[in-house]
Amino acid sequence: MPDLAIIGGTGLTRLSGLEIARREVVQTPYGEPSGPLTHGVLFGREVVFLARHGYGHTIPPHQVNYRANLWALKRTGITRLLAVAAVGGITPDYAPAGLAFPDQIIDYTWSRAHTYFEGDLTHVTHVDFTQPYCEELRALLIQAAKDAGIEACPRGTYGATQGPRLETAAEIDRLERDGCDMVGMTGMPEAALARELELCYATCAVVANRAAGRGTAQITMRDIETHLTEGMAKVGELLRHLVQRL
Numbered sequence: 001m002p003d004l005a006i007i008g009g010t011g012l013t014r015l016s017g018l019e020i021a022r023r024e025v026v027q028t029p030y031g032e033p034s035g036p037l038t039h040g041v042l043f044g045r046e047v048v049f050l051a052r053h054g055y056g057h058t059i060p061p062h063q064v065n066y067r068a069n070l071w072a073l074k075r076t077g078i079t080r081l082l083a084v085a086a087v088g089g090i091t092p093d094y095a096p097a098g099l100a101f102p103d104q105i106i107d108y109t110w111s112r113a114h115t116y117f118e119g120d121l122t123h124v125t126h127v128d129f130t131q132p133y134c135e136e137l138r139a140l141l142i143q144a145a146k147d148a149g150i151e152a153c154p155r156g157t158y159g160a161t162q163g164p165r166l167e168t169a170a171e172i173d174r175l176e177r178d179g180c181d182m183v184g185m186t187g188m189p190e191a192a193l194a195r196e197l198e199l200c201y202a203t204c205a206v207v208a209n210r211a212a213g214r215g216t217a218q219i220t221m222r223d224i225e226t227h228l229t230e231g232m233a234k235v236g237e238l239l240r241h242l243v244q245r246l
């Protein structure tokens with residue numbers, strides 16, 4: 001049984017260092033996940049990997065089948081799930097190519113399939129979501145970053161927007177007034193579905209750009225890619241130390 005599942009976001013469609021054992025196509029009651037699950041060994045630990053946007057990066061944030069993805073990963077027997085996700089930095093500490101481990105989230109997404117608790121229910125369930133991320137996995141991430149000598153923001157509030165367009169400057173001003181430090185398009189419903197499945201879920205956010213109105217220049221895909229390449233190299237090192245601590 002794998003020790004950890006990893007969902008890779010933009011800039012992370014394959015895990016470097018992963019010795020691939022097999023690929024598994026999974027059908028779920030919620031449809032198809034973003035792609036086959038990749039089972040393998042990462043620095044000596046069994047892991048399962050899934051590229052959130054598909055291995056060819058073709059599925060936009062609002063069309064990701066979050067329910068199928070998490071259901072398929074849960075089925076492998078994992079209890080811990082690390083999500084890697086690109087974000088825009090809103091407050092000054094969340095600088096391009098940096099890493100952050102959010103501890104809170106605000107959901108601005110709409111009309112996404114966001115719960116397993118609907119349809120043919122025998123009873124209504126409301127999961128506790130006061131602390132949306134798993135503190136145990138967050139603590140491991142913070143420690144792994146220290147071990148690796150990587151400076152990372154140990155907390156922060158993630159604002160989840162609908163996408164796929166980036167935000168207006170006024171929208172980012174509003175998110176900052178709400179208390180958001182970073183903005184991304186995939187944090188929800190992923191975090192809430194993980195909680196419904198009782199998975200220990202945490203996010204490693206990789207800052208791709210300064211959010212709208214926070215940088216000097218227009219946000220270009222080229223800049224995003226440059227920062228993500230730098231940030232993902234740090235994620236690789238982080239993972240090496242993280243799996244040793246599992």
Ligand code: HPA
Pocket residue numbers: 086087088089161166167183184185208209210211212
């Ligand atoms: N906004 C929303 N999602 C993002 C951004 C952003 O600026 N950068 C990377 N993902």
